[in-house]
Amino acid sequence: MNMTIADTYEIAMGRWSRRLSRSFLDFVAAPSCGALVDVGCGTGSLTLAAATRYPNADIVGIDLMPDYLTDALRSSAPNVRFETGDASALPFADDSFDTSFSQLLLNDLDGPAGAVGEMVRVTRSNGRIAATVWDRVGGLTFIRLFLDVAALVAGTEGEELRARVFDVPYQNEDDLFDLWSDAGLEDVATTTLAVRMDFIDFDDYWQSLMGAHSLIRNFFANQPAEIAHEIQQATMRAYLGGKPDGRRSLVASALAVRGIVAA
Numbered sequence: 479m480n481m482t483i484a485d486t487y488e489i490a491m492g493r494w495s496r497r498l499s500r501s502f503l504d505f506v507a508a509p510s511c512g513a514l515v516d517v518g519c520g521t522g523s524l525t526l527a528a529a530t531r532y533p534n535a536d537i538v539g540i541d542l543m544p545d546y547l548t549d550a551l552r553s554s555a556p557n558v559r560f561e562t563g564d565a566s567a568l569p570f571a572d573d574s575f576d577t578s579f580s581q582l583l584l585n586d587l588d589g590p591a592g593a594v595g596e597m598v599r600v601t602r603s604n605g606r607i608a609a610t611v612w613d614r615v616g617g618l619t620f621i622r623l624f625l626d627v628a629a630l631v632a633g634t635e636g637e638e639l640r641a642r643v644f645d646v647p648y649q650n651e652d653d654l655f656d657l658w659s660d661a662g663l664e665d666v667a668t669t670t671l672a673v674r675m676d677f678i679d680f681d682d683y684w685q686s687l688m689g690a691h692s693l694i695r696n697f698f699a700n701q702p703a704e705i706a707h708e709i710q711q712a713t714m715r716a717y718l719g720g721k722p723d724g725r726r727s728l729v730a731s732a733l734a735v736r737g738i739v740a741a
Contacts, residue, residue, distance in 0.1 A: 495520070495582060497673040498610065498732055499527035502581060505669055505734050506608040511535050512576035517565045517597055518542070518583030522558075528579075529555035538575075540568065565593040570600045577601070580609040582732075584657075585646040594661045601739050607663055608736035609654070610671065615644045617731030620675055624687055624694065627712045632697075632705060639697045654735035663737030671732045679723050680714050687713075 502524065508514060511534045516525040519539030529537050539560045563569045565580070566589055578597040584590040597607050612618055625643060628636035648654050651668035658666045677683040688695050698706060717726060 494673055494675050494730060495523040496527065498671060499524045499581065501671045501673065502579075502608070502610045502732075502734060503527055503531055505610075505671065506577070506579055506606060506736055508532070508577040508579070508606055508608075509535075513574065514538070514577045514579070515540065515568075515570070515575045515597075515600065517568065517578060517580040517593065519560065520582070522560070524579065524581040525558055525560070526555055529558045533557060538570075540565075566596060568596045568600050572599055573602045574600045575602065575605065577606045577608075579607070582611060584609055585611045585614065585648055590647055591657065591660070594657060598661055598663065598739055603739055603741045605739045606736060607658070607661075607739060608734065610732045610734040611646075611648055611654075613649075613670065613731040613733050614646050615649050617670075617672075617729075617733075619728045619730060620677075620683065620687060621690060621694070623716050623728075624709075624713050627716060628697065628709055631709050631712060632701065635697070636709075639693060643691055643693055648733065651733055651735070654733055658735050658737040661737075662740055664740050666735065666737040668733065668735045671734055673730055673732075675728045675730050677717075677726050677728070679725065680717050683717055683726065684710070684713075 510532050514528055514532065514535050514537045516528065516537065516539040519525045519541045522539055525537060525539035528535070535557060537558045539558060540563045542562065542564050561569065565583060565587065578601045580597065584593065587593055594607070601607055621643065625640040629640050630636070648657065651670065655666055655668050677686065688698065698709065701709065
């Protein structure tokens with residue numbers, strides 16, 4: 479069976495983004511009714527979590543990649559609709575929503591400030607704007623484990639991979655605070671959220687890793703067979719930690735920010 483983009487994402491990160499959604503919504507503390515938009519909704523983890531938490535709200539999920547928006551997702555909740563669109567040019571009128579939020583998007587955009595500006599534009603006065611991104615440098619243990627091995631085994635090429643994966647605009651709470659403040663938002667607050675990533679065994683870990691980031695997947699696929707084998711074996715030893723193969727639980731952290739649209 480050929481895997482779709484949505485399938486790959488679900489194996490790699492979907493199960494963890496669903497866990498993150500619950501903690502993120504606690505932090506956002508959006509009103510229980512009104513109109514909400516999930517910008518860069520992907521496979522709908524945050525959108526559907528909001529639909530369950532706020533059954534009386536009207537919720538829109540929007541993503542640039544239509545492959546994420548499957549027929550099953552589109553029909554998954556009565557108070558949700560999904561649209562295809564660009565976070566930097568949202569297809570909504572000014573003041574359309576009471577709350578705008580985004581999960582795991584900003585660090586993958588070329589112009590994050592533009593997307594934040596669009597979220598502000600489509601949100602009413604006194605509405606909430608919030609976002610969360612993985613703490614990629616210090617908080618994604620399962621990726622860091624592999625990248626450190628790659629840097630040791632593959633030398634300069636591995637070190638360059640590690641730098642590229644970690645080279646993101648927002649690496650701490652202060653960076654997100656400044657982004658929100660520069661957008662004119664008030665009562666800005668930040669926090670760090672933590673979830674546990676539970677893997678059944680090393681194979682489960684490896685499948686998730688290879689789907690987590692295209693740079694990682696392409697790097698490993700392009701290694702000579704002997705180097706690829708050495709990297710995988712060294713990563714497995716790090717995962718096992720001297721114990722038999724089996725379940726492991728690794729903590730992942732995410733940075734979150736929220737603010738209020740000025741009256």
